[in-house]
Amino acid sequence: MEMRIEKRNAFYVSGYSVETSEETLEKDCKMLREKYEDKLRKISPCLYFIAWMSKDNKMIYQLSVETPGETPDGMMRVEIPAGHFAVGTVPKGEPVLATWYKFFETVEASLGVTIDAEYPIHFERFDENDICELWSPIVKLTEGEDEK
Secondary structure, eight states, X not given: OOEEXXXXXXXXXXXXXXXXXXXXXXXXXXXXXXXXXXXXXXXXXXXXXXXXXXXXXXXXXXXXXXXXSSOOTTOEEEEEOOEEEEEEEOOTTOOHHHHHHHHHHHHHHHHSOOBOTTOOOEXXXXXXXXXXXXXXXXXXXXXXXXXX
C-alpha cells in the first residue's frame, strides 16, 4: 500500500448516513452506495465515506460528496476539521475493511507518525476512477518537521 502524509484545511461533506457495526459495515456501505451513489456523483465525481462514533458509542458511516456551499435537501452536512492525515491507497481488488486493518498496523512504522485518537472523523475518498484512499488523522507534526 502506498502511504503519505497530507495536510488538509477544514471542509464540508454532505450525504446520507447509517448507524452500523463492524459486523454489518460492508453490507451497510454497499446499501448506501446502491441507494445514493448515482445521485451523489451528479454533484461531484469524488465520494467520501466518513466515519465517526455517536455520543452513545454507535458507529456512523456517511456516504458523501464535498459541498462548499449549501447543504442539498435531505442530506446531512458534516465538517471535516483541518488536520494532518496519514493517507493510504487501497490496492486495486483489495477489500477496504481489510486494508484499514493493514493501514493501522503499519502506519507508524511506514510514516513514523501516530494516529490522533482525539480527532473525531476518519474517512475514505473515492476518486472518479473509484480509487480509494484511506485518510486517518495523525498527531500534529511539530513545527519545521517535513511532511513525507
